[in-house]
Amino acid sequence: MKRSRIRIRRDAFRHRHRPAGATGKSKKSTGPVLLVGSVETCPDLEYASGFRAPDPVVFLRTREKDVLVVPPLEFGRALRRRKAIEVLTPERVGVPAGKRRQMSEWVTRLLRREGIRRVGVPSTFPHGIAVRVERAGVRVRVLEGDVFPERAVKSAEEVRKISAAQQAAVIAMRAAVNVVAQSTVDANGYLRIRGARLTVEHLRETIAKALLDQHCFCREPIVAAGAAAADPHEAGTGPLRAREAIVVDIFPQHLEYGYWGDLTRTVARGAPSPAIRRMYHAVRAAQTAALGCVRAGVACRTVHRAAADEFSRRGFATRTQDGRPEGFIHGTGHGVGLSIHESPSVSQNETRLRSGHVITVEPGLYYPGVGGVRIEDTVVVTSTGWRYLAPCEKRFEV
Amino acid sequence: MKRSRIRIRRDAFRHRHRPAGATGKSKKSTGPVLLVGSVETCPDLEYASGFRAPDPVVFLRTREKDVLVVPPLEFGRALRRRKAIEVLTPERVGVPAGKRRQMSEWVTRLLRREGIRRVGVPSTFPHGIAVRVERAGVRVRVLEGDVFPERAVKSAEEVRKISAAQQAAVIAMRAAVNVVAQSTVDANGYLRIRGARLTVEHLRETIAKALLDQHCFCREPIVAAGAAAADPHEAGTGPLRAREAIVVDIFPQHLEYGYWGDLTRTVARGAPSPAIRRMYHAVRAAQTAALGCVRAGVACRTVHRAAADEFSRRGFATRTQDGRPEGFIHGTGHGVGLSIHESPSVSQNETRLRSGHVITVEPGLYYPGVGGVRIEDTVVVTSTGWRYLAPCEKRFEV
Numbered sequence: 001m002k003r004s005r006i007r008i009r010r011d012a013f014r015h016r017h018r019p020a021g022a023t024g025k026s027k028k029s030t031g032p033v034l035l036v037g038s039v040e041t042c043p044d045l046e047y048a049s050g051f052r053a054p055d056p057v058v059f060l061r062t063r064e065k066d067v068l069v070v071p072p073l074e075f076g077r078a079l080r081r082r083k084a085i086e087v088l089t090p091e092r093v094g095v096p097a098g099k100r101r102q103m104s105e106w107v108t109r110l111l112r113r114e115g116i117r118r119v120g121v122p123s124t125f126p127h128g129i130a131v132r133v134e135r136a137g138v139r140v141r142v143l144e145g146d147v148f149p150e151r152a153v154k155s156a157e158e159v160r161k162i163s164a165a166q167q168a169a170v171i172a173m174r175a176a177v178n179v180v181a182q183s184t185v186d187a188n189g190y191l192r193i194r195g196a197r198l199t200v201e202h203l204r205e206t207i208a209k210a211l212l213d214q215h216c217f218c219r220e221p222i223v224a225a226g227a228a229a230a231d232p233h234e235a236g237t238g239p240l241r242a243r244e245a246i247v248v249d250i251f252p253q254h255l256e257y258g259y260w261g262d263l264t265r266t267v268a269r270g271a272p273s274p275a276i277r278r279m280y281h282a283v284r285a286a287q288t289a290a291l292g293c294v295r296a297g298v299a300c301r302t303v304h305r306a307a308a309d310e311f312s313r314r315g316f317a318t319r320t321q322d323g324r325p326e327g328f329i330h331g332t333g334h335g336v337g338l339s340i341h342e343s344p345s346v347s348q349n350e351t352r353l354r355s356g357h358v359i360t361v362e363p364g365l366y367y368p369g370v371g372g373v374r375i376e377d378t379v380v381v382t383s384t385g386w387r388y389l390a391p392c393e394k395r396f397e398v
Numbered sequence: 399m400k401r402s403r404i405r406i407r408r409d410a411f412r413h414r415h416r417p418a419g420a421t422g423k424s425k426k427s428t429g430p431v432l433l434v435g436s437v438e439t440c441p442d443l444e445y446a447s448g449f450r451a452p453d454p455v456v457f458l459r460t461r462e463k464d465v466l467v468v469p470p471l472e473f474g475r476a477l478r479r480r481k482a483i484e485v486l487t488p489e490r491v492g493v494p495a496g497k498r499r500q501m502s503e504w505v506t507r508l509l510r511r512e513g514i515r516r517v518g519v520p521s522t523f524p525h526g527i528a529v530r531v532e533r534a535g536v537r538v539r540v541l542e543g544d545v546f547p548e549r550a551v552k553s554a555e556e557v558r559k560i561s562a563a564q565q566a567a568v569i570a571m572r573a574a575v576n577v578v579a580q581s582t583v584d585a586n587g588y589l590r591i592r593g594a595r596l597t598v599e600h601l602r603e604t605i606a607k608a609l610l611d612q613h614c615f616c617r618e619p620i621v622a623a624g625a626a627a628a629d630p631h632e633a634g635t636g637p638l639r640a641r642e643a644i645v646v647d648i649f650p651q652h653l654e655y656g657y658w659g660d661l662t663r664t665v666a667r668g669a670p671s672p673a674i675r676r677m678y679h680a681v682r683a684a685q686t687a688a689l690g691c692v693r694a695g696v697a698c699r700t701v702h703r704a705a706a707d708e709f710s711r712r713g714f715a716t717r718t719q720d721g722r723p724e725g726f727i728h729g730t731g732h733g734v735g736l737s738i739h740e741s742p743s744v745s746q747n748e749t750r751l752r753s754g755h756v757i758t759v760e761p762g763l764y765y766p767g768v769g770g771v772r773i774e775d776t777v778v779v780t781s782t783g784w785r786y787l788a789p790c791e792k793r794f795e796v
Contacts, residue, residue: 041439054618054631072723073631123526128540130525142526208610212603217615219653233452233471255617325470 033147034111034119034140035059036103036129039258043338044122044147051081052258058106062114069093069106104132111138122147152335152343153356158259159380159389162336162358165254165261166378166390168214172250173263173392175210176203176223180269181398185242191269200225200236207250216252216261223248229266229372232330232364242270245280245371247364251340260340261389262360264376267398279316279365279373280396286310286363287375290332294379294386296355300346303353304332307363316365326367333360336378357381358389431545432509432517432538433457434501434527437656441736442520442545449479450656456504460512467491467504502530509536520545550733550741551754556657557778557787560734560756563652563659564776564788566612570648571663571790573608574601574621578667579796583640589667598623598634605648614650614659621646627664627770630728630762640668643678643769645762649738658738659787660758662774665796677714677763677771678794684708684761685773688730692777692784694753698744701751702730705761714763724765731758734776755779756787 035045036059039052045059046052049068057078058069066085070078078087090100093109107129111119118139121130130140146152154162183191183198191198200223207221224236226244240246249264266280286307293303311318311328318327331347336358344351346359353359362376375394379386433443434457437450443457444450447466455476456467464483468476476485488498491511497503505527509517516537519528528538544550552560581589581596589596598621605619622634624642638644647662664678684705691701709716709726716725729745734756742749744757751757760774773792777784 073629077631121525123524125525126521127519127523127525127528127538128521130528131540140525142529205610209607212606212610217617219615231471231474233475 031141032063032114032116032119033061033143034107034121034125034133035147036107036126037124042122042124043258043342044151046258047148047151047338049081049085051078051085056103058103058110060110060114060116060119062116067110067114069110104129107133108136108138111136120147146343149343151337153354154337154358154380155356158337159356159358161254161257161259162261162378163389164214164257165216165252165259166263167261168211168216168252168254169218169250169261169263170390170392171214172207172210172216172218172221172252173248173265175206176248176250177265177267177395177398179203179206180240180246180267183240183269185270189241189243191240191242197239199239201238203240203248204236207248211250211252214252215255217255218250218252221248221250222264224372226371227369230326230366230368230370232366232372232374240269242268243272244268245272245276245373247372247374249374249376253340258338260336260338262336262340262362262376262378263390263392264362264364264374265392265394266373266375266396268396269398271397275370276373277396278314279367279370282311282314282316283363283365283373283375284394285314286328287361287377290361290363291377291379291386294353294359294361294381296353296357296381296383298353299349300332300344300351300353301348303361304347307332307361311363311365321368324368327365328363329366330364333362333376335359353381355381355383429539430461430512430514430517431459431541432505432519432523432531433545434505434524435522440520440522441656441740442549444656445546445549445736447479447483449476449483454501456501456508458508458512458514458517460514465508465512467508502527505531506534506536509534518545544741547741549735551752552735552756552778553754556735557754557756559652559655559657560659560776561787562612562655563614563650563657564661565659566609566614566650566652567616567648567659567661568788568790569612570605570608570614570616570619570650571646571661573604574646574648575663575665575793575796577601577604578638578644578665581638581667583668587639587641589638589640595637597637599636601638601646602634605646609648609650612650613653615653616648616650619646619648620662622770624769625767628724628764628766628768630764630770630772638667640666641670642666643670643674643771645770645772647772647774651738656736658734658736660734660738660760660774660776661788661790662760662762662772663790663792664771664773664794666794667796669795673768674771675794676712677765677768680709680712680714681761681763681771681773682792683712684726685759685775688759688761689775689777689784692751692757692759692779694751694755694779694781696751697747698730698742698749698751699746701759702745705730705759709761709763719766722766725763726761727764728762731760731774733757751779753779753781 038056060067069088072089090106095105099105120141120143183193203223224234225246228234229247247266251262253260289310290303290307293306333346335342358380364374366372436454458465467486470487488504491507493503518539518541581591601621622632623644626632627645645664649660651658687708688701688705691704731744733740762772764770
């Protein structure tokens with residue numbers, strides 16, 4: 001998935017970026033950290049507790065221990081998931097029977113039980129609960145940046161789980177590209193498959209079914225062709241034509257593991273215009289240049305600059321024309337894990353890559369009236385370079 | 399999906415329930431309302447703006463108008479979606495170039511531009527942004543209960559969209575039940591299909607594929623059999639056996655419309671025990687009794703009592719045994735719309751049903767060591783009664 005999304009998604013709730021020169025290590029105070037949310041709203045909670053909570057739960061990390069408060073029906077399941085954590089129910093933290101549906105009561109009772117007078121919360125913490133906690137005499141401090149900066153560095157187990165999602169993306173990509181490759185071209189230049197026009201919707205269905213077979217799901221894979229692909233947010237619609245660049249961006253979540261993968265290829269059925277072909281070769285070269293810089297210790301902006309410089313060298317300008325940005329209009333990549341977009345952001349910043357970072361490298365070019373090209377792989381950073389999580393061939397004309 | 403989930407999901411962030419006697423109409427002050435979020439984190443935002451925001455956006459409703467602030471790349475798409483709304487970008491609300499990634503800047507600049515000094519926000523509003531807004535001199539008030547109580551009353555267009563998701567659930571249910579019906583029973587009492595044991599996972603895959611064909615998705619349909627079904631939170635796993643009650647709960651979201659459906663059936667391959675059969679007939683009767691009370695003007699608790707009384711009359715007690723709740727341990731239903739669980743809660747409360755409410759009616763019985771039974775339909779409330787959104791036959795022994 002392209003980087004423009006990321007920036008908004010990941011940074012939307014940040015107040016300040018990590019200071020220049022930060023290495024990605026925690027700069028946080030070591031006070032207690034409080035989280036409230038479900039697997040859908042708070043991936044940090046799953047990361048810290050090892051528990052996938054379908055309904056909102058409360059998590060507290062103090063210097064001494066981790067505590068999880070879950071609904072009574074989840075108690076047994078939560079106990080089984082993780083050993084090094086204290087699992088409680090609202091009843092056990094002393095919430096009176098009439099107030100068991102009020103999550104703010106879960107929180108205030110837990111904090112009182114643990115004797116805590118100050119907590120750090122993420123920026124996304126529910127304001128209504130924060131207000132109640134403060135009213136109960138506990139000071140709530142908003143933590144800047146990532147709550148658990150160490151989340152960006154993946155364990156071998158996490159890499160394995162992200163790889164499963166990435167491998168599913170590869171399988172789905174091959175299925176989609178094969179359909180394009182097997183299509184014929186009618187007199188009007190439209191692609192046809194099994195007697196009907198090949199549409200974006202058809203490709204999206206092919207992708208969804210292939211992912212499902214791998215226990216993965218991607219809500220809306222991007223299949224954007226021709227002029228529409230000039231907008232990296234365009235999910236695409238309608239019939240596909242020959243000689244157009246078709247951007248296929250598949251970002252599945254593994255339904256069991258909860259980890260994501262991210263993969264983009266750009267393909268064309270029949271020879272595209274020289275302009276599009278030049279763009280494709282530039283994007284390939286930019287990805288190669290960026291990957292060539294990836295290794296532990298390198299600043300993210302070095303990787304981003306490598307891609308940007310390759311575009312400049314080839315004469316592809318990034319600028320705003322008639323109020324619309326064009327060229328290399330997004331960052332080079334982003335972290336992938338329990339969120340599709342997480343730290344580190346591989347863009348114009350000083351964050352240094354670390355072994356175990358899992359990042360996308362996805363340069364792209366977008367020119368209104370011409371089209372768009374993006375190529376994206378997800379890799380794990382090592383001390384000497386990087387490794388594909390799941391390699392996938394790069395074919396342009398199919 | 400069973401009601402126990404709902405209560406947590408929907409009410410988790412509420413501080414107080416609607417006052418007794420409330421009719422579901424807005425009791426709110428008419429001050430400006432501020433929302434921040436994406437389609438995933440804030441369905442109210444989609445409801446109010448008509449815009450499905452993949453990335454977080456800002457929405458402001460004042461007495462005079464609605465305003466939406468979206469990332470530059472979303473500007474054209476947001477403009478096309480809805481006419482009666484002012485669409486802006488961070489640049490247009492005056493966010494300086496270096497701060498365009500800070501959503502708190504989007505908010506404070508917008509409020510300043512509109513001359514607003516006090517706003518209401520939902521309890522789930524990001525605390526980090528609320529703190530910044532208050533620091534900018536704007537008073538932030540947490541709105542109790544639903545931000546838009548009118549959201550519970552669906553338009554004809556919304557009913558059509560929920561019906562599409564519900565119809566998909568019906569198609570998927572039939573596919574799953576057919577697989578059970580076509581299975582054979584081996585010497586050990588296990589169900590077999592096409593030469594292999596029939597598993598929960600197989601049924602879940604059948605459901606997922608049928609839903610996908612209808613442009614719908616359900617992350618984890620519940621397929622819980624035998625003793626496991628006694629826990630309504632149990633998603634189920636492993637091989638299925640003859641003569642067990644199998645609870646199948648399908649709650650898909652329509653991938654295009656964003657609206658949800660919700661449907662549960664309980665089936666058995668081969669004659670189940672008399673105990674389970676009595677439970678099934680009680681649940682059927684309880685659903686019939688509850689549905690018999692549904693019409694505009696009736697209090698939710700009247701509907702809930704009708705189901706509960708039917709169980710009592712038949713000798714099915716609801717109580718806590720050895721610390722574990724058993725019997726009719728959840729509410730009778732919940733609203734369905736842009737959230738799978740929304741107002742009104744059909745439980746022990748005074749909220750009165752209104753024409754256009756879309757609710758589930760899903761009584762169930764759960765006894766550890768015996769099993770669980772639940773039957774659920776989603777209906778729209780009318781002035782004279784109710785209507786199925788998509789009828790689905792109720793077969794027990796298949």
